[in-house]
Amino acid sequence: MLLALAGALAFVGFVALGNWQLERLEWKRGLIERVESRVGSPAEEAPQRARWAAVNRQDDEYRHVAVAGEFLSELDTLVVAATELGSGYWVVTPLRRVDGDVVLINRGYIPQGVEPVPPPKGEVRISGLLRITEPGGSVLRDNDPMAGRWYSRDVAAIAAARGIEAAPYFIDAAANQAGSPGGAGPVGGLTVLRFHNNHLVYALTWYGLALMVVAAGVLVWRESRKVKKRGEPREPRGR
Missing domain, CATH: 1.20.58 (Methane Monooxygenase Hydroxylase; Chain G, domain 1)
Structure with a gap:
């Protein structure tokens, strides 16, 4: 029995x-269809402060967005990255929008031992893919803000470490954007869009x-x- x-x-x-x-x-098939439609759509304005609280993974991640403002170049943050170009760092730089709010821009990849090219001065317009914050760290390592070691793009933690307030998302800059020149500088457009x-x-x-x-x-x-x-x-x- x-x-x-x-x-x-x-x-x-x-x-x-x-x-x-x-x-x-x-669910996964629906996600893939949504991402493909978002990536191929014309860029829309990145969510402003009034919409920050409503930004979520289901409705907004990988949305093609654009934002205008000035880079705060002295506040670069290097985040450990593994990309199709090899191991190195993402260069995450705050951008102060025309309305005064700040959005973190992942300007792209640099190899280990390479200094990122500073972003241009003055107002620029950046397009790319909206990404949701990656809190805490990677699977294997926690972020260590005090030591300046970053293993994930944790928006709140990076903003706090830099003494700024930022939108609760970041933007992966597309290739050949201002501040993402490619070559020896940050290489944009490396967002992974493959889903198991x-x-x-x-x-x-x-x-x-x-x-x-x-x-x-x-x-x-x-x-x-x-x-x-x-x-x-x-x-x-x-x-």
């Missing part, structure tokens, strides 16, 4: 996990395990029937 109950619970659990992966599959989508494989795996539980249950039931029959007394044959 206990074995049957355990098998039933395992079957239900595996089916539930398979169903969950199918739900994740639909293995949910169908995971779903089939969970459903396969559920079928294995059923098959194992059938085998156990058959063996128990055979044992029971062998243990039954035989009726005497008539003469």
Whole structure:
């Protein structure tokens, strides 16, 4: 009885996990479609202060945006990066908008040992992809603001370390923008837009395990029937 109950619970659990992966599959497909449509759309004005509280990953991440203002070049922050060009740093620089608010701009990638080219003086207009803050650090390391070691683009922490108030998002500058000249300077346009989508494989795996539980249950039931029959007394044959 206990074995049957355990098998039933395992079957239900595996089916539930398979169903969950199918739900994740639909979510991931929707995400990919949204991102593709956002990236290819004309740039719209980056969210202003009145909308800051409403900015979220579901509705805004990877939106193609633009912002005008002046770079605060003396407040660069280098964040450890691993890109298709190799290991190095993201150069994150605050930009003071025309209305006075500040947005952090990821000007792009530089290799280790290379000093970032200063951004241009005066008003510029930057286009790129809106990104949601990355609080805390990376999977392996926490940010250390006191030591100036940054492993993620944690907007609030970087702004606090620089003594400024900034929008709760940052912008990945597109290639060849002001302040992102490429070459030896920061290389923009390196936002990773590839999304792992293995949910169908995971779903089939969970459903396969559920079928294995059923098959194992059938085998156990058959063996128990055979044992029971062998243990039954035989009726005497008539003469």
